[in-house]
Amino acid sequence: MTVEEYGLPDNIIKYLIAREDEELPPCTALKCEYIMSAGGLMVRARREGLQVCVPVAPTESDIPGLALVEPYAAFDYPRVPEDLITEMVARSRRACRGERDEEFVESLFHLNYDEARGGWLLHEPPQERRHSAVTPREDGADSSYGSALIEIHVHPEVVPHFSEQDDDEESGKFRVFGIIGNLFGEVRRLRIRVGVHDHFCEVPAAWLFELPRDVLDCVEEEGGAVASAGGFDLIRGRDADAAA
Incomplete structure (x- = not known):
């Protein structure tokens, strides 16, 4: 056929x-x-x-x-400013019932660049939050889910890793994905990857984001995961x- x-x-x-x-x-x-x-x-x-x-x-x-x-x-586009990372962390903390693991819920954010305004726009879509999952309520082409260039969600673990569930949910999209971990710790950790439909490659967070001092780049901490791909x-x- x-x-x-x-x-x-x-x-x-x-x-x-x-x-x-x-x-x-x-x-x-x-x-x-x-x-x-x-x-x-x-x-x-x-x-x-x-x-x-x-x-x-x-x-x-x-x-x-x-x-x-x-x-x-x-x-x-220019890098995402650090104040938007700080804002995502603050909103994610407010969504949790407390700082203990059983009180944690995931949060989801979308980022788009507005050419007319010359800056990044942060969207917190209507969503269903659970301890180990988060789902947007709207996923149409005209929603922030449908148009996002960058998609970020938070994980409960100290050093966040993309899960098999993340792989399944993020397959079929072409955008940048990120996870923030250690939400209530002294420092946050941010892991970034580029997704090309069913293929993923981790890249340094500093390529796309201006990192606050209390946010660490997982790829940089681990010596640069992209090096295994022969350079980038x-x-x-x-x-x-x-x-x-």
């Missing part, structure tokens, strides 16, 4: 081969593009404000005849196509 038989466009997902003697074209797929490179299989995608290329299945040794494609993340380039502005 082909996309033509369904009357669908043929550029929802594209498949490319990175040959040594050819340049990759700009990313034009509606969803994402898979690239077979010397270092293995990559996936890249673009949306307003964000372009990424991350490893999916890296090889132990280079594939002869193919070109290396370096992973990158390109953010068109951060690009500011709208120059990602030149890096591909």
